[in-house]
Amino acid sequence: MKIKEKLTYRFLLIFKSFLSRIGANNRFWIATTLSNFIYYLIPIRKEVSKKNLKIAFPLLQDKELNKIVQKTYKFFVHNLIEFCAFPASINEIKLEIKGEKYIEKALKKSNGLILVSGHFGSWEVLGNWIGKNFPIFTGVAIKQKNLGAHKFFLEQRELSGTRHIFKKDSINKMYDVLSQNGILGLVSDQDAKRNGVFVDFFGKKASTPKGAALFHINKDSPIIVALCNQINYKNYKINFIPVNTLEKGVQEITQTYTKILEENIIKNPEQYFWFHRRWKTKHE
Secondary structure (H helix, E strand, O other): OOHHHHHHHHHHHHHHHHHHHHHHHHHHHHHHHHHHHHHHHOOOOHHHHHHHHHHHOOOOOHHHHHHHHHHHHHHHHHHHHHHHOOOOOHHHOEEEEEOHHHHHHHHOOOOOEEEEEOOEEOHHHHHHHHHHHOOOEEEEEOOOOOHHHHHHHHHHHHHHOOEEEEOOOOHHHHHHHHHOOOEEEEEOOOOOHHHOEEEEEOOEEEEEOOHHHHHHHHHOOOEEEEEEEEEEOOEEEEEEEEOOOOOOOHHHHHHHHHHHHHHHHHHOHHHEOOOOOOOOOOOO
């Protein structure tokens, strides 16, 4: 690693040590203060998120949209702080689990399982819980450009026993997970450029990763949508929702799990990552 990357890694370790000692209440206060500072003084992707929200909720007035954007900043700053404080922060929260039986039922078929999620809610809490309870869980991730940050994030995620495959790795590694009756975790809600399939997302065509659908068609592995939403800063709910794939093709399957994600975003819009240019690739 370069000096800058080593310093990043060292800083994150010190930050983790500090956050781990101060408790959930103080971490929430820091997240609130820091998110307000960023929202008003360093508005990173503020206009992108507002533009996305206008597409998703065209009937809302600017005042209402701005409130959601501000809450989104607060939610994701808090999410990041809690993630940096793993495992101490995990030990301070309460989790409600719904639909775990669908995972157990799917694995009995011995074709592996595809868990599809999105940049919604507390996906790091979700990954931690799955890794602890299902040691056969492997998540597909993207490498951080800063190797110091990459090392820290990977260590935090692997505290639970979660293993990782990176998007630039051979696709055969992903098929191997399913062949060994493992759980393959995919985050499938960001713009996939011309490699994706266009499906409706809040009434507008969005290029969406089709990997989950292709894995299912080629391996007959069941697909389950996995989401974790925050009730409050100490209480979370994880929900597993089976996807009906019967006699469906790639586009129909992708549309089905995208619709499930959309329905959950409508309930908690501030918990979606609106900072990403979701509709960047235009449908021709």
